[in-house]
Amino acid sequence: MSSPLPIRFLQSASRLDQLPNRQLELAVVGRSNVGKSSLINALANRKKLAKTSKTPGATQLINVYELDPEGSGNWLVDLPGYGFAKAPKAEMERWRKMIEEYLLESKTLGGVILLIDSAVGPTALDLQTIEWLDHIDLPYQFIATKEDKVRSSKRGARKNDLVEKLEVEKKDVLWVSVMTGSGIPQLRSVILDFFSN
Ligand SMILES: Nc1nc2c(ncn2[C@@H]2O[C@H](COP(=O)(O)OP(=O)(O)OP(=O)(O)O)[C@@H](O)[C@H]2O)c(=O)[nH]1
Ligand SMILES: [Mg+2]
Secondary structure, three states, X not given: OOOOOOEEEEEEEOOHXXXXXXXXXXXXXXXXXXXXXXXXXXXXXOOOOXXXXXXXXXXXXXXXXXXXXXXXXXXXXXXXXXXXXXXXXXXXXXXXXXXXXXXXXXXXXXXXXXXXXXXXXXXXXXXXXXXXXXXXXXXXXXXXXXXXXXXXXXXXXXHHHHHHHHOOOHHHEEEOOOOOOOOHHHHHHHHHHHHHO
């Protein structure tokens, strides 16, 4: 097993101008309920660092986690999810604006880890997000979440289907499960590499 990612909660914000100066950020992006906040907890090996919920819409602000040492300015950023159809329209619109402003305008944002629910596959909204990230030229790493929810007998086929729909190669998607811990050490390395460059 690898060591937990040394991160601590720094602050929440609803607008970019509320955030202090920083060096480099990696943002966690994906549908509501895809497992963004759970993944932050798994990376840090903590249960309640980031708020999670069975109900979509748990994360409603930009939540910043700073990597050691304190004041490093290296941030892992948990965002609200997109595509939560049951939220009030005005609320959804507010989240969308917040996410878009952050992704478009934070000058120190170096990349995104883009989460796709492995049991659900890329949704139309996931594909739209990918197109948009391509358009704004922001690099991303695909993460397929909740691997444990796909029966092991179906995993091979599901993986093929997913890479085909994403139009990438198998090596481009990292499969993770916070239930079994699979893929978590690899993702920790990806993140540490990102910040060490
Ligand atoms: N089985 C399984 N469930 C998971 C996994 N990861 C997350 N979940 C569950 O999925 C639900 C949503 O997780 P969150 O981490 O709150 O999802 P989120 O993407 O942060 O959601 P929002 O904040 O609403 O955008 C919770 O009930 C988690 O327990 C996983 O790897 N396996
Ligand atoms: Mg969340």
